[in-house]
Amino acid sequence: MNPFIGSASLVLYFVTRCQASGTDIALDAKATLLHRIDSLNLLIYTCLLTLTVLTIWVFKHRRVSWLHETGLAVIYGLIVGAIIRYAGSTNQVTYIDAHPDANSNYNLSVPPDIVRFHFPDKQMSSGDVPVPNKTYAYSFRGEIVNVEQNEIDLKATFDPEIFFNIILPPIIFHAGYCLKRKYFFRNLGAILTFAMVGTALSALVIGSLMYGCVQLMPASLAASFTFLDTLYFGALISPTDPLTVLAIFSQLKVDVNLYAMIFGESVLNDAVALVLSGAIQNYEKRYSVDGGFEITAFLAAIGDFIGIFSLSLLVGALIGCLTALMTKFTHVRDWPLLESALFVLTSYAAFLIAEVFELTGVVAVLFCGICQAHYTYNNLSADSRNRTKQLFELLNFLAENFIFTYIGVSMFTFPKHHFDPWFIIAGFLTSMLGRAVNIYPLSFLLNLGRKPPIPMNFQHMLFFAGLRGAMSFALAIRNTVSEARQAMLTTTSLIVIATVVLQGGAATHALAYLRIPTGQGQNDENEALPYRDVRSDTPHGGGDGGGEKARLARLWGAVDSKLLKPLLTHARPPLTETLPSFLRPLGRILTTTRQYTQSENSLRRTDSDSDLCIDEPQPVPTTIDPQQLWPGLVDTRISVEGITGSNI
């Protein structure tokens, strides 16, 4: 301790010669204060999540099932948000009105990114030492609509970009990474119909109805909404997020096909809605800039939708395959930490690459997740498999609950809410109608060519499972510059809260009321009996177009098992056996020693499906000659999908 105390006099000698600038110190203090506010905001959410975790434990312990953790997170968020809002303002945000420099010859039609603020610019009134005039940078935050509410701007709110860069990617990736692909592919027709056609239809119906409703409202409101605004609202409120319902399904062991339809649709319609809302925004830009013939802009918007969706899908799938190649041909699996890091980094890169090229990162990360599970997962070391699964499970849990907590808190603290009772009521009604238009007519069309048909009580359940969630909220809060957008945010938040808490809470009763059989056991052999009967009855699909679908699916199955799986993983048969003879030398380069030597049994054990999906011994379909299409080990689920003959 000697040197410390002994040096006091030395310090004092120097300190008397110090003179720090007053402004610098004040700025230090301000930086500290801002840091404390940041920390406090984060702490609020950390404590809320801790509370949620503990309460959920109590609920699970006591077998309470009428409230899912997300519903609880929303409720806790609302309570704490209200407390923060009304407990008095402690953060004093200082502000000064400013005008552009009169002499500068600026020529911007849009507010600048940075304001160079000259301060203090006049003698202070108190007669102090004159402060030297300095220039400070101020960056753009947004339009000020309601001046009085400004002081809660700093309260427990975050930049909406955080949702898109930090919170959504792990949620969506996790959905793709643990998609129960067997049942997903079996119901692919219905899932794609609901997710693609249904979501677009729902967005259109909601958008049109909302526009009609808005026209009937007081003139001031009607003027602030364009049809594109309401269409955008339709797109953002269409995706579903049936977390609560699915949690109850898996607890009560509801029919796996119903589970797969609801889960698969919700995974894909997030992606569809995101791309759709992007296309609407692009249309808005094109239309207003060109002012030309509308049909061009409209067709361009459809092109956007299809192009962006498929390019994003491609980016995600390519990155997934690239990771598979890297993990196959390097021995990075000897260092599981490096391997896991590589896996996480490339998966996140898929998201970012898509975003950089103005595609949709969420779609990319979703299909990246599916590819990672399908190919890369097989190459990983046991340690990395375990680590990545557990990591994304945990991240997904935290991110999901954070977003729902935030929905609750921001209801009270986010400064850009605009409560408009008419718009809210219209939003609730039209979003229900939009869901109905998605499910019932499309189920009717599907049932024309689908055997067995989707029974009526399943349709009701699909309708009922139309909870709104994270994606709707993230899209709504992303852009709140205009009053119309703010009214949309408020309505969306309320719809999310209501559906998650009320519909989520009533899910068990709905199951009972609709007489949907439960307790079948996801691991049970018999759960898919009707489908299996159909399978042996009508092996080649039961409807018009079914044969076509089955052929496509079979083609994909052949490509997957003969080319992709042997190329990207250590799966057998190796490329040397599946490629045409003139490509054999290439095949030899791309085949690992492990691929030659390992037995099929050990491979079977390490195949991703058995790990990630519901474990069910997969019977080889007897009516198709397996040798024709699937020599050796086969992704038999493809055949199953073909056979059930779901078609659009």
Add this chain to the structure above:
Amino acid sequence: MNPFIGSASLVLYFVTRCQASGTDIALDAKATLLHRIDSLNLLIYTCLLTLTVLTIWVFKHRRVSWLHETGLAVIYGLIVGAIIRYAGSTNQVTYIDAHPDANSNYNLSVPPDIVRFHFPDKQMSSGDVPVPNKTYAYSFRGEIVNVEQNEIDLKATFDPEIFFNIILPPIIFHAGYCLKRKYFFRNLGAILTFAMVGTALSALVIGSLMYGCVQLMPASLAASFTFLDTLYFGALISPTDPLTVLAIFSQLKVDVNLYAMIFGESVLNDAVALVLSGAIQNYEKRYSVDGGFEITAFLAAIGDFIGIFSLSLLVGALIGCLTALMTKFTHVRDWPLLESALFVLTSYAAFLIAEVFELTGVVAVLFCGICQAHYTYNNLSADSRNRTKQLFELLNFLAENFIFTYIGVSMFTFPKHHFDPWFIIAGFLTSMLGRAVNIYPLSFLLNLGRKPPIPMNFQHMLFFAGLRGAMSFALAIRNTVSEARQAMLTTTSLIVIATVVLQGGAATHALAYLRIPTGQGQNDENEALPYRDVRSDTPHGGGDGGGEKARLARLWGAVDSKLLKPLLTHARPPLTETLPSFLRPLGRILTTTRQYTQSENSLRRTDSDSDLCIDEPQPVPTTIDPQQLWPGLVDTRISVEGITGSNI
């Protein structure tokens, strides 16, 4: 597909009636652009980290050891930073000069948080439709020093607060969570001396010398540095980050006590330097505001230092113990996901609580990590143990490499660098001197009372392991408002880069040159032989004050094994046996059934030390009556610490 195309005419009908505001659309476009820039920035770092991972794999594969992943991350960062800097500016940041409203009667001496910017405020020159005047919020970014460099402001840089809220906590927590506590406690005296006294001494020496150097430089520079500035520089450049050296140590199986000293010191001196720099800043504020007697402010600063350090320690330890209680008395371990989430959330809460109360989150999270490992870890389910260990290992890996990549990139892209060759040279020389002043005199003092003494080649190695790293950089980049601070940032970045790359690369040669024995095997029974000899020779500590230290350590050992471990974990003996008889009823409440029933063997297996530390069968010291202090299972490392008798 029907509904989609069929609805085109309906859409077109409405669209003709649309008229979106031009400004709103332009703002949308701007938000999209900003998002793309954000994504691109993140993508750059993601790709850099991927590249680092792959290169490191190649290096490990080929047994190259002269470049650690952090060194590689810095080098890649430098290359990419240079490319970004000189590849031409693509981000057009628009800016307008602004002045405060002449009519408003503001009375601020410090620039405001928010500027309410009235725009466009004049007729646009192009004679367009007049844009309505709106008010936009602009938030404070910092002082503009060099106007021309402003356009690279958006390039691959992040808010420095990200380091303190996101990047540092997992690194520090991981250090605490996997501290090899056995050897840490055995060398506690030396570690504390180097970390506490040494860091303060080093900061003082560097600060004083730098102040002297600055005085000899051109007058313009001398005027911008106060003594407190240079003292702050001393504090931020003093903490060490010997990642590279430690990686080589564990690869070459260097003496575990040397490893423990270097690692332990680097963990603690991060905490010390952070608190010290905070105390210096507080002193600055007090001194300039009061203007009173300096000795008061100086004593207050020392009080700050001690108070903040111990309160932060307390916060962290309490949160750790609270988590232990939660995991002990609830059955949350039946749901490992909830348990892991709880663990992560409470650990992060420790950081945030400390920050909110103006304590030091890093210190809190460090001691929280130590407590979590010591108590909570024993209560966790096997799944959660594995998951938390792997999670923090991965987070630590990513965070560490990110920060080093960022150091490299920001060297070129961060707009607030101030290159001053004299200051840089002085910084390099004084930081080496500061390290020497830390190690050699204190080793001399330590050796007076320490048996066996720290040999000279160990001292040289301790000196050599004084690499600077993440903490120095984070402290330097946190505040760059003044020119002095910017020169410090530049110098710190260069010192970090040079030490990590050059010193890190030369570590193997240094080991050979200093003839430090390698290949002893960390799992080897014989590695600590000299210490074990000492133990049986002089059981009660070998020096003046040694007995006192041993008594304190013994007291702590008794409290830990009789009170804390039985209270916080399922360890035996239960509180019913260790508490005085009148407290037995309370003890019965706080004891779990598991504690009564489980055998000591199964407990032994689940004790955290055997999992987290180097596995070494711990012999019970024979010269002390174990029954007196450690009935049943004992933390024998406490006794070891007492016996080696390291003292300050």
